[in-house]
Amino acid sequence: MRGPSTERGSEDRCALGLPLEERTFTAKPTVIRVKQSLQLADSLLATHGRNLPPSDGFVGETLTAELREAAGMTELRDEEKWAAAMIAAALGNGARVDQHDDGSQPGMYDLDIAYLHGHVGAVEVTAAADRASIQLWKLVNGSDERWIEPAIRGGWFVSLVPTARAKRLHAELPGLLARLEDAGAPEIRRSGRRQETDPFVVEASELGIVSASQGSTDHTGSIYLTISRDLAQIGGVVDPTGAAVAPWVSAFLAEQQQADVLAKLARSCAEERHVFILLPGFSTAPFGVVDMLMREDESVPAEAPTLPPEVTHVWLVSLWDVGRGLRWSPDRGWERFDREVDA
Secondary structure, three states: OOOOOOOOOOOOOOOOOOOHHHOOOOOOOOEEOOOOOOOOOOHHHHOOOOOOOOOOOEEEOOOOHHHHHHOOOOOOOHHHHHHHHHHHHHHOOOOEEEEOOOOOOOOOOOEEEEOOOOOEEEEEEEEOOOHHHHHHHHHHHOOOOOEEOOOOOOOEEEEEOOOOOHHHHHHHHHHHHHHHHHOOOOEEEOOOOOOOOOHHHHHHHHOOEEEEEEOOOOOOOEEEEEEOOOHHHHOOOOOOOOOOHHHHHHHHHHOHHHHHHHHHHHHHOOOEEEEEEEEOOOOOOOHHHHHHHOOOOOOOOOOOOOOOOOOOEEEEEEOOOOOOEEEEEOOOEEEEEOOOEEO
């Protein structure tokens, strides 16, 4: 395989960004606790110091925030910051995890890994759900504050399909609930018929609502959201061997939706090409995969995934606030890594 070039964004050249000696890496010991969402402190990188011992892995920045802003470059998303911190902590031994996709070129992969002994890695962060569904997850679980709408009496419990759109729901749900209250209708539920006749049910269905019911509450205007999921995804026989993990990873990476992820890694020409997969609480992954990621023990799958040629390493982590991640490499097989990161 060719060695990496220092030129970015080219279709026919490697694109690993600046040479190591021209990069600026900053870090400071920080503990990150991630709840049931993608909420991470925006100050994760901005507040880092400069002098970590060389034996520690750490997250780096290629340019200062001021320079990136002046150049029209973008910051890492919260989930990418979290992934970078977890990778750095898991690899250790001076490995540096650095932002690569700064928006300066199209088709850039997300993160660089730079090892002390000289070889490099490219990382793409993806999720077993589309971005709109992740936004719904944030709306449902992303705040410790109760959703309060002063114009309604409240006490509403609303169940949603995973494909409901958060922005539309946030804009239109309060009005629907107010009209239900005015009509004296404390509950609506899809009938399952092909043609719904109740106009409230039709409107609710268009918003992705499975059911809504009003109960007594001490919090005027309160709305509580849950995501309705297939029974096969929320429960099943517990398999301590994790037999479901490798087949699911293989199938997930073969999906058409991951073609862009694979293309970016292929263009990187990096020696290692990592895919970091986030599994939201409503992920399409089967229960056997979710169960393995919610465990705190050292159990790992026995079977290796079948990876496309663009991918050499895989990382999996759940967005629930329990369990440990799983990572697979060709030389070490499956291993556990911590979600609660000491970077």
